[in-house]
Amino acid sequence: MRFAIEMADEGKKRKASEIADEADDSVEEAEPPVDLTAESDDDDGVAPSEDAAEVAQRKADWEAKAAVKRERPGQLEQQAASDLVKSAMQTVGAEGVQKLLEQHLAREEAAKKARAAEEVKARRAE
Numbered sequence: 269m270r271f272a273i274e275m276a277d278e279g280k281k282r283k284a285s286e287i288a289d290e291a292d293d294s295v296e297e298a299e300p301p302v303d304l305t306a307e308s309d310d311d312d313g314v315a316p317s318e319d320a321a322e323v324a325q326r327k328a329d330w331e332a333k334a335a336v337k338r339e340r341p342g343q344l345e346q347q348a349a350s351d352l353v354k355s356a357m358q359t360v361g362a363e364g365v366q367k368l369l370e371q372h373l374a375r376e377e378a379a380k381k382a383r384a385a386e387e388v389k390a391r392r393a394e
Contacts, residue, residue, distance in 0.1 A: 356368065
């Protein structure tokens with residue numbers, strides 16, 4: 269039973285990772301809009317009929333769209349983590365999930381303390 273759950277969890281992680289990679293690729297491929305009506309690059313590609321406010325608004329719109337695309341993978345990872353917790357709760361129950369979370373937090377805290385100790389040693393060595 270546990271093996272089947274681990275396989276299902278791995279499948280969810282893999283799918284979330286693939287979706288995140290696709291979103292990253294689409295953000296990397298996106299480029300800011302270029303005004304091809306400009307007669308020269310003397311004014312940074314601004315057409316003579318455009319004013320700076322229009323250019324700034326268009327650039328802000330493009331940056332907002334790119335930010336949304338970057339944010340989506342984080343939301344997908346959170347959803348995948350939520351799905352994993354739900355499936356674990358169905359298998360081991362709420363008490364089991366609580367115990368697993370406590371163990372995870374204890375490991376994170378121990379790692380944090382170890383990093384802090386290494387930083388102190390590094391500072392003393394300097």
